[in-house]
Amino acid sequence: MPSTTMRVARVDRHAVHVLPLDARWSGMAPDGVPDAGPDGVPGVTSGAPGAHAGDELLRVDLDRDGLVPAPDGGRVPPTVGDVVVVGERLDGAPHVTGLEPRRTAVVRDSAGGSSRTQVLAANVDLVLVAEHLDPDPDLGRVERLLTIAWTSGARPVVVLTKADLVPDPDGMAAEVALAAPGSDVHPVSATTGTGLDPLRALLTPGTTLVVLGPSGAGKSTLVNALAGADVVATGERRADGRGRHTTTRRELVRLPGGALLIDTPGLRAVGVVADDAALEATFADVAALAARCRFADCAHRTEPGCAVRAALETGELPERRYRSWLRLAREAAWQERRSNARLAALEKARWKQRTVEYHASTRGR
Numbered sequence: 001m002p003s004t005t006m007r008v009a010r011v012d013r014h015a016v017h018v019l020p021l022d023a024r025w026s027g028m029a030p031d032g033v034p035d036a037g038p039d040g041v042p043g044v045t046s047g048a049p050g051a052h053a054g055d056e057l058l059r060v061d062l063d064r065d066g067l068v069p070a071p072d073g074g075r076v077p078p079t080v081g082d083v084v085v086v087g088e089r090l091d092g093a094p095h096v097t098g099l100e101p102r103r104t105a106v107v108r109d110s111a112g113g114s115s116r117t118q119v120l121a122a123n124v125d126l127v128l129v130a131e132h133l134d135p136d137p138d139l140g141r142v143e144r145l146l147t148i149a150w151t152s153g154a155r156p157v158v159v160l161t162k163a164d165l166v167p168d169p170d171g172m173a174a175e176v177a178l179a180a181p182g183s184d185v186h187p188v189s190a191t192t193g194t195g196l197d198p199l200r201a202l203l204t205p206g207t208t209l210v211v212l213g214p215s216g217a218g219k220s221t222l223v224n225a226l227a228g229a230d231v232v233a234t235g236e237r238r239a240d241g242r243g244r245h246t247t248t249r250r251e252l253v254r255l256p257g258g259a260l261l262i263d264t265p266g267l268r269a270v271g272v273v274a275d276d277a278a279l280e281a282t283f284a285d286v287a288a289l290a291a292r293c294r295f296a297d298c299a300h301r302t303e304p305g306c307a308v309r310a311a312l313e314t315g316e317l318p319e320r321r322y323r324s325w326l327r328l329a330r331e332a333a334w335q336e337r338r339s340n341a342r343l344a345a346l347e348k349a350r351w352k353q354r355t356v357e358y359h360a361s362t363r364g365r
Contacts, residue, residue, distance in 0.1 A: 003087040003097060007260070008078055008122075009057055009252040013066065016078050016096065017057035018086065019254065060086055060094045068096045079105075080250040080262050081122040081208060104153035106210055109271025109335050117273050117335075121210040121250065121262045126202055127156045129180075130213030130222060133172055133187065134165035138214075139179045140324050143282055144270055145212050146180055147328055150278035154210075156183045159199065161218040164189035179321065181284040190218055190225035199226060205258030215266025223263050227255045232263050274332040283325045289317060300326075 006018035062068065067075035068084060076099065078084065085098035102122040109117055127149035131137045142158060149156035158180050163169035169187035177185045188195035202209065203226065211219045220234045231253045252262045280287040286308065290298065294305025300322075301309075311317035 003085050005083055005100065006058070006086050007252065008080055008082040008084060010249065011078055011080060015059050015061045016068075016082075016084065017059050018084065019057060019252070021083070058086075058094060060084075060096055062096065068099050070099050071101045077119070079119040079122050080252050081124055081210070083123060106148060106152040106154070106212070107273045108148060108267075109273050109331070120212070120264060124152065124154045124208045124210045124262065126207065126209040127152060127154045128199075128209055128211045128213075128222075129156055129158045129183075130211055130217040130219045131158065131160055131176070132162050132214075132217045133160050133169055134162045137172065137176055139176065139320065141214065141270075142176060143179055143321075143324050144272060144328060145267075146183060147272055147274045147278050147282045147332075148270065149212070150281040151274045156180075157199075157202070158183050158185040159211075159222065160185065160187040161190065161222060163187040163194055164192050180282075182281055188222070190221040193225065196225055203255055203257055203259035203261075206260075208252075208260045208262070210262040210264065212264055212267060217266070219266070220263060223253070223261055226261065227253070229256075231255075271335065272328050272331045273335055274328065279325075279329055279332060282328075283321070286317065286321065286325045 005021050007021055008016045009019045010017040062078070065075065066077060068078050068082075070076045078096070078099065082102065083100040084096045085100065086094050087097040089095045102119075104124055105122050106120040106124060106127060107117050108120055127145075129142060129145045129149060131142050131145075137160060146156050146158070158176060160169065160173055160176060166172060173185050173187040177183075184198075186195050186198055188199065190196070211223060213219050220232045223232050224230050224234065232251070250262060250264045252260055254260055289307045289311050290300065292307035293300070293303070295303055298306050298308075300306050303309075308317065308322065312319060312322055
């Protein structure tokens with residue numbers, strides 16, 4: 001069987017579950033073993049793939065290290081949304097032979113003191129930042145998720161859920177919009193259908209969206225409302241307004257009309273991996289003020305001629321937003337320093353190993 005490119009819909013510890021990018025891979029038995037297609041080739045049929053979450057996925061076991069070959073010659077963990085090249089082992093079992101370059105990647109800092117990062121989703125076009133209106137939205141969290149979205153290379157869209165539970169959703173959306181310059185902000189109700197049409201207009205064929213947000217934001221309910229069917233499980237909100245972890249893993253589903261959507265578990269803590277451009281996009285108003293400071297290296301604390309401090313004093317810039325900007329900038333700089341130190345250590349180790357191999361190969365000549 002010739003190699004073919006496929007889309008990763010789900011990742012387990014020892015396998016990826018993939019969807020076809022064309023009609024050649026769509027047959028699977030209920031136990032996850034590929035059916036023999038019309039030509040007797042496992043996993044291959046002449047029928048077109050399904051239209052939604054009913055798609056049958058092909059399970060492809062990973063190597064023992066759980067990694068796949070990357071375009072740069074290294075090995076990386078696969079993630080939902082990846083495009084992989086699937087070939088065949090000598091025993092006929094499907095096998096990932098390569099990873100296509102990621103157009104975009106939604107990345108978060110890993111938990112703890114590790115300098116490693118985690119790719120939440122790959123090759124996405126739109127990041128839906130979901131935040132609930134009831135309880136009140138957390139603007140700092142919205143800014144954090146927007147920064148991650150801008151860093152990914154995808155376009156962020158803020159979706160304010162549970163609009164039917166508050167008296168003035170449009171007024172609340174206007175307040176959130178002040179913390180989301182450059183991003184569309186949509187108050188919606190998945191229960192009543194209010195505000196969903198602008199989001200449905202984004203679901204063009206071939207477009208991939210990922211939904212990010214906390215538990216209790218109604219992400220899974222939103223996904224089902226956009227799909228027009230129950231494609232992911234949902235749960236009831238707790239009495240204290242906090243969400244339950246209904247979604248326990250990231251998963252890509254195909255929606256009617258040809259768009260693809262990645263649902264994710266609720267994010268409790270999200271470490272920022274960001275560059276200056278992403279921070280400037282999230283905090284465009286603060287960046288514009290900083291450009292007017294007297295000194296190019298102004299730290300915006302006690303320096304004379306600081307336009308940022310002046311805006312704080314007049315109330316033009318809210319203290320909360322200023323603090324959020326400083327916090328995310330510090331986190332991003334800290335993560336970059338840790339990452340650079342780790343990369344330097346890895347490079348040193350690689351050269352040391354090459355030296356050892358070279359001396360071993362020349363010994364005894």
